[in-house]
Amino acid sequence: MKMNKLTKLIVASAVSLAFAGQAQANRDTVQVAGSSTVLPFASIAAEEFGNNFAQFRTPVVGSGGSSGGLRQFCQGVGTNTIDIANSSRAIRPAEVEACNANGVNNIIEVKIGYDGIVFASRIDAGIFKLKPEHVFLAQAAQVPQNGKMVANPYTNWQQIDKSLPDQAILLAIPGSNHGTREVYEEKVILDGCKTFAEVQALPKAEQNNFCLAMRTDGSVVEIAGDYTETLARLQAQKNALGVFGLSFYEANRDRIKVATVSGVEPTVNNIIAGTYPVSRPLFFYVKGEHIGVIPGLKEFAEYFVSDAASGFGSPLEMAGLIPLDDDERATIIANIRAKKSL
Amino acid sequence: MTDNKLSSTDQDVAVEPVLLSKTQQQVAASLARRHRQEKLFKGAGLGAVIISLILVAILFVNIFAKGVPAFWQAHITLDIYFDPAVISVSEKPVQGGDETDNEFRQRFIEWQTEVGMVNFNRLILEGLYQVLPEAKSREYRRDAARIVTSGERYAVRDMVIENPDIIGQTKTVHLLTDANIDVWLKGNIDRSLPDSQQQLSPKVRQWVEMLSAQGVIENRFSFALFMNPDSRSSPASAGLAGAFVGSLYMMLVVIFLAVPMGVAAAIYLEEFAPKNKLTDLVEVNINNLAAVPSIVFGLLGASVFIGWFKLPMSAPIVGGLVLSLMTLPTVIIATRSTLKAIPPSIRQAALGLGASKMQAVFHHVLPLAIPGILTGAIIGVAQALGETAPLLLIGMKSFVAQIPAGPFEQSTALPVQIYLWQGNELRNFFEARTSAAIIVLLALMLTLNGLAIWLRKKYEKRW
Numbered sequence: 001m002k003m004n005k006l007t008k009l010i011v012a013s014a015v016s017l018a019f020a021g022q023a024q025a026n027r028d029t030v031q032v033a034g035s036s037t038v039l040p041f042a043s044i045a046a047e048e049f050g051n052n053f054a055q056f057r058t059p060v061v062g063s064g065g066s067s068g069g070l071r072q073f074c075q076g077v078g079t080n081t082i083d084i085a086n087s088s089r090a091i092r093p094a095e096v097e098a099c100n101a102n103g104v105n106n107i108i109e110v111k112i113g114y115d116g117i118v119f120a121s122r123i124d125a126g127i128f129k130l131k132p133e134h135v136f137l138a139q140a141a142q143v144p145q146n147g148k149m150v151a152n153p154y155t156n157w158q159q160i161d162k163s164l165p166d167q168a169i170l171l172a173i174p175g176s177n178h179g180t181r182e183v184y185e186e187k188v189i190l191d192g193c194k195t196f197a198e199v200q201a202l203p204k205a206e207q208n209n210f211c212l213a214m215r216t217d218g219s220v221v222e223i224a225g226d227y228t229e230t231l232a233r234l235q236a237q238k239n240a241l242g243v244f245g246l247s248f249y250e251a252n253r254d255r256i257k258v259a260t261v262s263g264v265e266p267t268v269n270n271i272i273a274g275t276y277p278v279s280r281p282l283f284f285y286v287k288g289e290h291i292g293v294i295p296g297l298k299e300f301a302e303y304f305v306s307d308a309a310s311g312f313g314s315p316l317e318m319a320g321l322i323p324l325d326d327d328e329r330a331t332i333i334a335n336i337r338a339k340k341s342l
Numbered sequence: 343m344t345d346n347k348l349s350s351t352d353q354d355v356a357v358e359p360v361l362l363s364k365t366q367q368q369v370a371a372s373l374a375r376r377h378r379q380e381k382l383f384k385g386a387g388l389g390a391v392i393i394s395l396i397l398v399a400i401l402f403v404n405i406f407a408k409g410v411p412a413f414w415q416a417h418i419t420l421d422i423y424f425d426p427a428v429i430s431v432s433e434k435p436v437q438g439g440d441e442t443d444n445e446f447r448q449r450f451i452e453w454q455t456e457v458g459m460v461n462f463n464r465l466i467l468e469g470l471y472q473v474l475p476e477a478k479s480r481e482y483r484r485d486a487a488r489i490v491t492s493g494e495r496y497a498v499r500d501m502v503i504e505n506p507d508i509i510g511q512t513k514t515v516h517l518l519t520d521a522n523i524d525v526w527l528k529g530n531i532d533r534s535l536p537d538s539q540q541q542l543s544p545k546v547r548q549w550v551e552m553l554s555a556q557g558v559i560e561n562r563f564s565f566a567l568f569m570n571p572d573s574r575s576s577p578a579s580a581g582l583a584g585a586f587v588g589s590l591y592m593m594l595v596v597i598f599l600a601v602p603m604g605v606a607a608a609i610y611l612e613e614f615a616p617k618n619k620l621t622d623l624v625e626v627n628i629n630n631l632a633a634v635p636s637i638v639f640g641l642l643g644a645s646v647f648i649g650w651f652k653l654p655m656s657a658p659i660v661g662g663l664v665l666s667l668m669t670l671p672t673v674i675i676a677t678r679s680t681l682k683a684i685p686p687s688i689r690q691a692a693l694g695l696g697a698s699k700m701q702a703v704f705h706h707v708l709p710l711a712i713p714g715i716l717t718g719a720i721i722g723v724a725q726a727l728g729e730t731a732p733l734l735l736i737g738m739k740s741f742v743a744q745i746p747a748g749p750f751e752q753s754t755a756l757p758v759q760i761y762l763w764q765g766n767e768l769r770n771f772f773e774a775r776t777s778a779a780i781i782v783l784l785a786l787m788l789t790l791n792g793l794a795i796w797l798r799k800k801y802e803k804r805w
């Protein structure tokens with residue numbers, strides 16, 4: 001008796017193993033990974049797509065940051081690689097090369113809309129009216145003073161500018177795996193840094209290195225995880241000033257308050273008008289080689305940028321995405337249909 | 343009396359030296375110290391127990407206080423008229439006698455797409471206007487659209503798909519309200535905050551107060567939490583069903599792979615294998631394997647199962663294989679110790695009566711070892727159920743809005759769902775939801791561990 005049962009068990013497990021061996025079946029679900037800023041938007045688009053297209057399965061959306069997503073995307077062609085990489089920055093030439101080296105040649109770039117990057121502090125902390133140079137002075141390893149570069153002496157925001165609150169400097173910025181980091185460095189740190197005559201006097205090639213060097217005394221914390229991790233940091237440390245996406249801030253207005261940058265408040269209208277300086281386009285990249293292989297890939301890409309999914313009054317706009325204008329949208333949809341490579 | 347003497351001070355001893363030998367004096371002298379040590383040890387032990395109990399209590403109180411309310415969710419009761427003028431769809435297809443399954447599927451999907459084109463939001467809004475006539479005005483259109491969570495239009499659609507006969511009828515339904523309404527009613531957002539920091543507009547807040555006073559919006563048991571997969575577009579309908587089914591598939595893989603393999607390996611090593619350097623090496627390595635951090639298995643799974651065997655990413659089959667590797671040593675070690683505990687006399691008696699070694703093991707030793715093996719297996723499975731780290735590396739932390747239909751389909755798992763929810767941007771709503779998911783996972787674990795204890799108690803034999 002007992003032996004009989006045992007044999008059955010062993011046979012069953014052998015069968016399941018064999019089953020696993022031949023599992024290289026064709027995937028019928030679109031697989032997406034990448035930016036955690038794009039993740040909520042991509043997830044909503046995927047869910048709506050699955051609900052509206054009965055013939056396709058709901059795409060699966062993973063995170064991992066823009067760089068992580070693009071690295072996975074460029075691993076090669078085949079059903080065990082992802083079809084779409086979300087990114088909160090444009091793909092870099094080095095990444096395109098890596099993709100090409102692995103046989104991914106048809107990379108279709110799709111812009112889905114815009115998003116603002118905001119600085120926010122805890123609701124009970126001081127009010128920040130930031131300028132890009134303030135943030136640079138707070139995070140740099142060395143700062144220009146009276147024509148010389150000196151090790152960053154600032155420990156309190158008031159030392160940087162009298163208009164800033166009297167609180168210790170603690171910046172929580174996105175880790176280098178996030179696309180947000182790149183935009184933050186480009187639009188805040190570099191802009192702020194290059195206002196100083198001392199920096200302009202440096203050779204062009206050295207300017208960026210100088211500007212981006214960060215102090216290592218613990219006043220700047222890199223957050224590798226999602227915005228929730230930044231929020232947790234703010235909740236633990238009252239002094240912390242964090243970097244968030246506008247849509248994340250909108251969902252947590254009761255816990256954090258935003259800083260103005262160069263006197264402009266981060267609102268959807270200001271970002272559309274272009275007066276708020278720290279905004280960026282959001283992208284996803286489609287693997288052209290997979291179109292026609294993975295069912296629903298092309299349809300999902302088109303649905304994502306359609307007016308119904310991401311235009312004004314759409315679910316994505318409600319979730320905080322700033323929509324494309326109609327001309328841009330038309331060009332992008334045409335690109336997807338033509339499978340236009342970068 | 344003597345006891346008193348012994349515990350008395352040195353001075354007393356000195357007065358009556360004749361009564362005690364040298365050794366006895368030494369004993370008496372050290373007695374106070376030894377008693378003190380014992381007291382200290384007992385106190386420290388008791389202290390450790392109390393501290394750990396307090397910590398467990400804090401943990402549980404914290405999780406339960408946050409999570410239990412999330413099992414009930416704000417629902418709005420509406421009378422929905424399934425207006426034939428709005429739902430103008432052809433008849434639901436029925437499979438014809440000469441039609442293949444595939445053709446019928448095609449036709450059914452076409453019909454579903456047709457039903458999908460209907461604006462079910464309109465039906466819901468019409469129902470809402472009956473209890474809230476004010477919402478009908480153009481001015482409040484945006485506010486009115488925010489009351490019922492957006493996913494409920496698909497629930498209404500599915501009612502029609504399931505039974506098209508309801509077109510033309512009026513049904514009373516309980517629909518989930520928007521997540522922020524639930525947050526407001528439960529007081530999970532500070533109500534005294536100014537409008538600029540509130541998620542709901544003043545008008546919606548006023549409506550919600552009115553409707554909840556009338557009993558139109560009330561807390562009901564949230565079946566959505568158990569029946570729905572995860573959702574982002576409509577956070578109020580996010581549920582655990584997808585993660586639960588994903589975990590179930592993984593546990594099936596573990597049960598069918600790790601348990602038989604582990605038991606077979608243990609029987610061989612314990613009963614048949616010769617004792618030499620090689621088996622010693624195997625034994626040491628099994629113990630080493632049990633000590634390998636789980637995240638390492640995740641890396642292995644990502645490179646071997648996904649990279650070489652080309653298994654799909656985020657699939658429960660891969661998760662199950664990885665967790666099987668992790669559980670295998672636990673099962674082997676538990677089974678071996680059970681087999682070791684079976685008295686040799688049983689084997690010797692069987693062999694003495696002419697049974698072969700195989701017969702002795704399978705007919706006599708193994709049946710006696712079954713309760714111990716089951717206990718080991720169940721504890722191994724419970725451990726695998728709660729494991730998160732390796733799953734993150736094989737793509738199982740993706741957002742999956744569908745209940746997986748098989749172990750090769752993309753899915754997530756219960757502990758990963760907890761991780762995903764705690765990272766959701768709508769903190770006010772998902773903090774409670776996360777705790778509710780933790781309660782569900784804890785309940786499953788306790789059930790499994792309870793089952794293991796019950797089996798052991800029921801079948802355990804003492805020698």
